[in-house]
Amino acid sequence: MGFRPTLARSSKKSSTQWLARQARDPFVRQRNVPTAAQPKERNRTAADFATYRSRAAFKLLEIEEKYKFLAPHDVRVVVDLGAAPGGWSQVAAKKLGWVERPRVHQARLPAGNWSDTSPYADWDASVESDMRMNRELGRGRGMIVALDLLPMSPIPGVQFLQQDIFAPETDALLQRMIADHSTSGKADVILCDMAANATGNSSRDIEASLDICKAVFAFSECHLRSEASIGREFGGVLLIKHFVHERVNRFRDEVLATKFRKVTFAKPAASRAESKEGYFLCRGWLGTT
């Protein structure tokens, strides 16, 4: 059913603003009115809006179109942290040459207490069948390793792990997934669009954003390809969402900027102006010395 602006009149101010914003949002309009006149956001076509699962996909597309860090042919393993519902994974898989078709694959860990006894048995079987299917499909180079707390429906070229980034076993599980697709055991690109639920308390929200940035940086320290580790000219890339704040900028200056050749701030047009989110694109991981 299409969006009805009359609803806004009987609502409170905040919901009125929300409804009006939804009405202007080309991604939402496309989803609500699939057969109506097709909107365009900058150079996006209606097909683009129909293709991706989230408006977040357009943020990654914009940053990627400008900096082309997924395009190089030696980018084969991309980790997508905070991936659900899957827009960024779709973009990354496409950039690696995967084509979305009805036949899909997905590696999922067994639910329940898999970590208590022999967590890897079922999983190994699932990864093996995944890889066989990839070979049969013969499409795309490399793999996207995606993680989220929430479930995510399958995308070709994407292996998904439903898990908390902060859980102690997550690192080892992601490491196994990366190693399955990379001879060096390292990821070429790490993406993080992860966000904790906003509390409305800005210092708590900043704290949560910093916690995520620190956890993802620690993960990158172990799993991102460096110039030395891989004998390539340019080290790996980390794209990380954050809430814009001077404390986070300090983290950029004191941590990110010392470990990457170049750190660039990005605020794509697809990110709402009123949102405090921004992205750090960190290129050229120098490695740990």
Ligand SMILES: C[S@@+](CC[C@H](N)C(=O)[O-])C[C@H]1O[C@@H](n2cnc3c(N)ncnc32)[C@H](O)[C@@H]1O
């Ligand atoms: C903005 S959404 C990501 C949208 C995604 N990039 C896309 O294009 O569809 C942020 C995601 O981070 C996930 N998330 C938040 N905290 C997390 C955590 N501790 N571990 C794993 N995922 C988390 C949320 O479940 C949510 O799906």
